[in-house]
Amino acid sequence: MMTYESLSDGGFLTGSMLGSGGFIAYDEDQCIVRNTWNFTRFYHHESCGQCSPCREGTGWMEQVLHKIENGHGTTDDIDLLWDIQRKIEGNTICPLGDAAAWP
Ligand code: SF4
Numbered sequence: 001m002m003t004y005e006s007l008s009d010g011g012f013l014t015g016s017m018l019g020s021g022g023f024i025a026y027d028e029d030q031c032i033v034r035n036t037w038n039f040t041r042f043y044h045h046e047s048c049g050q051c052s053p054c055r056e057g058t059g060w061m062e063q064v065l066h067k068i069e070n071g072h073g074t075t076d077d078i079d080l081l082w083d084i085q086r087k088i089e090g091n092t093i094c095p096l097g098d099a100a101a102w103p
Pocket of ligand 1: 046047048049050051052054055092093094095096097098
């Protein structure tokens with residue numbers, strides 16, 4: 001059974017965590033790109049702009065995901081998203097940056 005504690009203890013064998021404890025379940029008809037773009041729009045909007053990785057990175061990820069969502073993405077965009085999120089993760093003052101990077 002997956003619980004908040006089982007994840008935070010690393011008991012899920014991943015050393016993972018459950019963040020705020022919220023779940024979103026998608027069925028197979030949902031578009032992961034569109035939903036990830038929507039998450040990124042939220043984080044870009046909520047970024048206070050104090051840290052440059054969050055301020056710039058969330059907007060950049062939003063643009064790249066929008067490009068992919070509209071059919072103009074390339075495989076290089078996947079590498080670019082990976083590179084951007086790695087530069088945000090662990091390099092911001094508050095957890096919003098990490099939360100933006102992880103999806
Ligand atoms: S990580 Fe937090 S403090 Fe830094 S810019 Fe984003 S919202 Fe502001």
